[in-house]
Amino acid sequence: MSAQHIPSATVDPQAQPAIEMIDVHKWFGEFHVLRDINLNVRRGERIVICGPSGSGKSTMIRCINRLEEHQKGRIIVDGVELLDDLKRIDEVRRDVGMVFQHFNLFPHLTILENCTLAPIWVKKMPRKEAEEIAMHYLTRVKIPEQANKYPGQLSGGQQQRVAIARSLCMSPKIMLFDEPTSALDPEMVKEVLDTMVGLADEGMTMLCVTHEMGFARQVADRVIFMDYGQIVEMNTPDEFFKNPQHERTRLFLSQILH
Amino acid sequence: MSTAVDMPRFVRAREAEALPPPNLARGPIAWVRENLFSGPFNTILTLVVFYLLYISVPPLLNFLVFDAVWTGADRAACRADAGGSESGACWAFIWDKINYFIYGSYTISERWRVNIFFSLLAIGVVWLLWLKAPRRDLGAVYFFWVFPVVSYILLTGGNENFSVRFWIGFAIFGALIIALFAFVSALLKTSMRPALILGGGIVAVIGVTLALVDFNFGLEHVPTSLWGGILVTLLVATVGIVVSLPFGIVLALGRRSNLPIVRLASVIFIEFVRGVPLITVLIMANTMLPLFLPGDMTVDRLLRPLIGTALFASAYMAEVVRGGLQAMPKGQYEGAMSLGLNYPQMMSLIILPQALRIVIPGIVNTFIGLFKDTSLVAIVGIFDLVKTIEASRIDPDWAAPTIGLTGYAFAALFYFIFCFGMSRYSLGVERRLAAGQKR
Ligand SMILES: Nc1ncnc2c1ncn2[C@@H]1O[C@H](COP(=O)(O)OP(=O)(O)OP(=O)(O)O)[C@@H](O)[C@H]1O
Ligand SMILES: [Mg+2]
Numbered sequence: 001m002s003a004q005h006i007p008s009a010t011v012d013p014q015a016q017p018a019i020e021m022i023d024v025h026k027w028f029g030e031f032h033v034l035r036d037i038n039l040n041v042r043r044g045e046r047i048v049i050c051g052p053s054g055s056g057k058s059t060m061i062r063c064i065n066r067l068e069e070h071q072k073g074r075i076i077v078d079g080v081e082l083l084d085d086l087k088r089i090d091e092v093r094r095d096v097g098m099v100f101q102h103f104n105l106f107p108h109l110t111i112l113e114n115c116t117l118a119p120i121w122v123k124k125m126p127r128k129e130a131e132e133i134a135m136h137y138l139t140r141v142k143i144p145e146q147a148n149k150y151p152g153q154l155s156g157g158q159q160q161r162v163a164i165a166r167s168l169c170m171s172p173k174i175m176l177f178d179e180p181t182s183a184l185d186p187e188m189v190k191e192v193l194d195t196m197v198g199l200a201d202e203g204m205t206m207l208c209v210t211h212e213m214g215f216a217r218q219v220a221d222r223v224i225f226m227d228y229g230q231i232v233e234m235n236t237p238d239e240f241f242k243n244p245q246h247e248r249t250r251l252f253l254s255q256i257l258h
Numbered sequence: 259m260s261t262a263v264d265m266p267r268f269v270r271a272r273e274a275e276a277l278p279p280p281n282l283a284r285g286p287i288a289w290v291r292e293n294l295f296s297g298p299f300n301t302i303l304t305l306v307v308f309y310l311l312y313i314s315v316p317p318l319l320n321f322l323v324f325d326a327v328w329t330g331a332d333r334a335a336c337r338a339d340a341g342g343s344e345s346g347a348c349w350a351f352i353w354d355k356i357n358y359f360i361y362g363s364y365t366i367s368e369r370w371r372v373n374i375f376f377s378l379l380a381i382g383v384v385w386l387l388w389l390k391a392p393r394r395d396l397g398a399v400y401f402f403w404v405f406p407v408v409s410y411i412l413l414t415g416g417n418e419n420f421s422v423r424f425w426i427g428f429a430i431f432g433a434l435i436i437a438l439f440a441f442v443s444a445l446l447k448t449s450m451r452p453a454l455i456l457g458g459g460i461v462a463v464i465g466v467t468l469a470l471v472d473f474n475f476g477l478e479h480v481p482t483s484l485w486g487g488i489l490v491t492l493l494v495a496t497v498g499i500v501v502s503l504p505f506g507i508v509l510a511l512g513r514r515s516n517l518p519i520v521r522l523a524s525v526i527f528i529e530f531v532r533g534v535p536l537i538t539v540l541i542m543a544n545t546m547l548p549l550f551l552p553g554d555m556t557v558d559r560l561l562r563p564l565i566g567t568a569l570f571a572s573a574y575m576a577e578v579v580r581g582g583l584q585a586m587p588k589g590q591y592e593g594a595m596s597l598g599l600n601y602p603q604m605m606s607l608i609i610l611p612q613a614l615r616i617v618i619p620g621i622v623n624t625f626i627g628l629f630k631d632t633s634l635v636a637i638v639g640i641f642d643l644v645k646t647i648e649a650s651r652i653d654p655d656w657a658a659p660t661i662g663l664t665g666y667a668f669a670a671l672f673y674f675i676f677c678f679g680m681s682r683y684s685l686g687v688e689r690r691l692a693a694g695q696k697r
Contacts, residue, residue, distance in 0.1 A: 167668070
């Protein structure tokens, strides 16, 4: 069974997909990292992407907000095609939040300033309003009391939750997560995953690269398995875990689930 | 049997209270033993250092302070054959010449203007450098615009009497600047309005500045050939410092730019200026700058080395700043970009504040180097502090064996105070900035 006939849930023909990737290819020099990626993400859909190291997962989701440039094919995010126009790209990035493996908080700014920076400078929001919004999201990720500390003074799990709050302050339509828990100690993983589950429950469109299979089972609408720069298998989580179709998927699952 | 079974079970019944940290302060004798005589090697080192201090400090103090001549009207005080003392510094000489060392040959009746300049400079420096000063944003406007304009008018006398042709030229130049900003904004595909406002603002500020300089305030004109001493030294250093930091940042960003022409221009400038000695730059600025300009335009004799040192320091500054930019992890750029910040915002809000902080020691190092290098302007005939000392040293009224030494000791003291001040200040800033953010 190939990626094409997934039981793709009935798409409302009017609703524009949140993300469309059509025949996307990318090379790093000679190295063909992404090969023939086709992916349609509905609004409100939660997608988990897994696969062995080096298979191109990060590269794929980084193409969605143009942190990497694709060289062939089309990527359309929220109705805007990613071309060379820098202004359009900044617009797309405004609507697409991203959470990184290593948080990428700004160490010279306090937690609150980290969260208000983009609303103030990109959305031209008054400082007061931006701070209210920031405190709202910091409360939601359960760390309002850290607002005036610097990132270096927080634990890894807290930093990652700040990173999530920082993205949410821009009220993004889509959230990308690139292994948000893999730099964290086990006891901190749960607090970050809980935050992500809460976000999923509210209907955020999410693409998560993660190896947390419990999370995939709990929230994902679809699970994607990538290998050698291709989407090898894509299915509902139930089917994906119970009944992996592809030999490589089975091998991978047996390795990470034992 | 596993050991776990044998282990006595323990459950804490009461919370352990938080205690204040133990007092680690020790007496002076314990301190000396621990820090100076903790082992044979350390002990030998301590003794050697003490010996070196013993043979160097007392003679120095004797010369500079205890045996020094503090008062006197001419060479007699510092000549043994005339009943004076030759074993110590002749501070009377410095005291006698101090006005020349401070103002050079600046018109005597107009020296109050220089004093106001010194005060304005001090106000600006304190306002900007004192981190808790009120309204430091206004301080920046003061230091980078009000102060230079006022100083220029004060020191030269203003009243430039620009011709109509000059103003027409300026209008064309202004239009070109605005067009350039519009072009760059189109190139970077950012929005046009802020670029036009920025370009228009710059032209307006330059226009107002020129109008002020043009205005007749009734001050007597003092040609730069009369300026000298500490006035010139501080002037060259300040201009160099104020120009080299922003210009160095621009060059560093240019060198890392994706636009090949910008990058090439930055690389050529940096490598060329860094590849030649400052003396060469100064001589070239002195003799070649006029060749590049249209025939009827002359560049002031003092302005030439001023430009030369500023450009020279900029090239070094660019490399220092580039080091900071290179130390920035890619994640910071990506974090900023993923939030939708555009390039200028990303650089000014995220990357540069962190990169510059990393290279504060390098920046201050460049400033200190620049401050001392200002003494080289003497090569092209500018009377900076060292040159005024040189000139006074051979004054027959003060012909005495210790005069030269005293003069250079004075110069050394002057340079040391300023450079050491910069160094201490930067250490303080580093500590302060590190306090909040490091774990
Ligand atoms: N900037 C780059 N230049 C050259 N090659 C790169 C670059 N970034 C990634 N690659 C290569 O592209 C491939 C895919 O990288 P990617 O980071 O997308 O993998 P991944 O699936 O996210 O792996 P991991 O699970 O280890 O994060 C890897 O082989 C990597 O070495
Ligand atoms: Mg990755």
